[in-house]
Amino acid sequence: MKILILEDEIPAYQKLTTYLNNFFEDEVAHDWARSILEGKKLLTKHSYSFILSDIQLLDGISFDLFDDVSIDIPIIFCSAHDEYLFKAFNSNGIAYILKPYSKADFNKAIEKYQSLFKKGDYGNLNTNIISELKTALKEENTVYKKRFVIKKSKGIQLLNVIDITHIEASGDFCIAIDSAGKRHTISQSLSSIFQQLNPVKFFKINRSEIVNIDFIQNIESHFKNRLLLTVKGCKEKPMTSSSTTAEFRKWLEQ
Known part of the structure; x- marks a missing residue:
C-alpha cells in the first residue's frame, strides 16, 4: 500500500503521518506534495491506494488538481472548512475530517x-462532483450575517443568527x-434579512x-400542496x- 498526501502545512503533514502509521501499526509508504504542480507530477507517474488531501495548497485548491487529473481512487479530505461544504461528499469514494481533527476522527475516516475498498463500492471523482465542490466552497467563502443588533427598552442586545428558529414579517419590520x-x-424587511442569511441554513x-x-x-402534508x-x-x-x-423539498435534501 502506498498513499499520496496533499498538504501544504508541515505540522499538519507530520500529524497525518503519525496517525497513519499508528492506525496501520507500521510505517506506511507515501509521497507528499504541498502544491498542485507537485501533486500533478506524482499522480501522473505513480499509483496510490488512496489520497489524503487538504483543500488549500500552496498554489491553489486541490479541486483544480482533481479537475485536471482523472482520479479513480478514494480521497479523504482533511480540511478546516465548515462541514456543510462536504454535502457533495455523499458519493462513495470520498470521506473527510475537519481540522483540528483528533486521532478518533482520523481513524473513522480510514475505516x-x-x-469501501473491500466492497469495491467507490466511484471516480467525476467533473460533476468537482463542480459541486467548487460551488460549495464559493458559497462557504461568502460572508453571511452572524448576529443582529436588537434595540430594547433596557439597552442593546445581540441576537446570534444560529439561535434564530423563525423570522416573520410584521409591517415595516420583522x-x-x-x-x-x-x-x-428587527427593523429590516424580510427580503433584506433573507439576503444576509446562509441559504444552506435558512429558507x-x-x-x-x-x-x-x-x-x-416535524413536517406534515397540508392541503393544496x-x-x-x-x-x-x-x-x-x-x-x-x-x-x-x-x-423547499429539494432544499431539505441538500
Missing part, C-alpha cells in the same frame, strides 16, 4: 476507506424568534416567513406556499 421562544424586533417558505433548518422538528412545519420556539406552525413547496 470508511477500508470498507420578528425573529429564538430557540427559547423569545421574540425580537423563505412563503412571502412572509423564513425558517432555520436546524430547528425544524403545502407543508406544515413544527419549529422549535414557535407556537404557530409556519406553512410553505404552494409555489415554494417543491423547492
Whole structure:
C-alpha cells in the first residue's frame, strides 16, 4: 500500500503521518506534495491506494488538481472548512475530517476507506462532483450575517443568527424568534434579512416567513400542496406556499 498526501502545512503533514502509521501499526509508504504542480507530477507517474488531501495548497485548491487529473481512487479530505461544504461528499469514494481533527476522527475516516475498498463500492471523482465542490466552497467563502443588533427598552442586545428558529414579517419590520421562544424586533424587511442569511441554513417558505433548518422538528402534508412545519420556539406552525413547496423539498435534501 502506498498513499499520496496533499498538504501544504508541515505540522499538519507530520500529524497525518503519525496517525497513519499508528492506525496501520507500521510505517506506511507515501509521497507528499504541498502544491498542485507537485501533486500533478506524482499522480501522473505513480499509483496510490488512496489520497489524503487538504483543500488549500500552496498554489491553489486541490479541486483544480482533481479537475485536471482523472482520479479513480478514494480521497479523504482533511480540511478546516465548515462541514456543510462536504454535502457533495455523499458519493462513495470520498470521506473527510475537519481540522483540528483528533486521532478518533482520523481513524473513522480510514475505516470508511477500508470498507469501501473491500466492497469495491467507490466511484471516480467525476467533473460533476468537482463542480459541486467548487460551488460549495464559493458559497462557504461568502460572508453571511452572524448576529443582529436588537434595540430594547433596557439597552442593546445581540441576537446570534444560529439561535434564530423563525423570522416573520410584521409591517415595516420583522420578528425573529429564538430557540427559547423569545421574540425580537428587527427593523429590516424580510427580503433584506433573507439576503444576509446562509441559504444552506435558512429558507423563505412563503412571502412572509423564513425558517432555520436546524430547528425544524416535524413536517406534515397540508392541503393544496403545502407543508406544515413544527419549529422549535414557535407556537404557530409556519406553512410553505404552494409555489415554494417543491423547492423547499429539494432544499431539505441538500
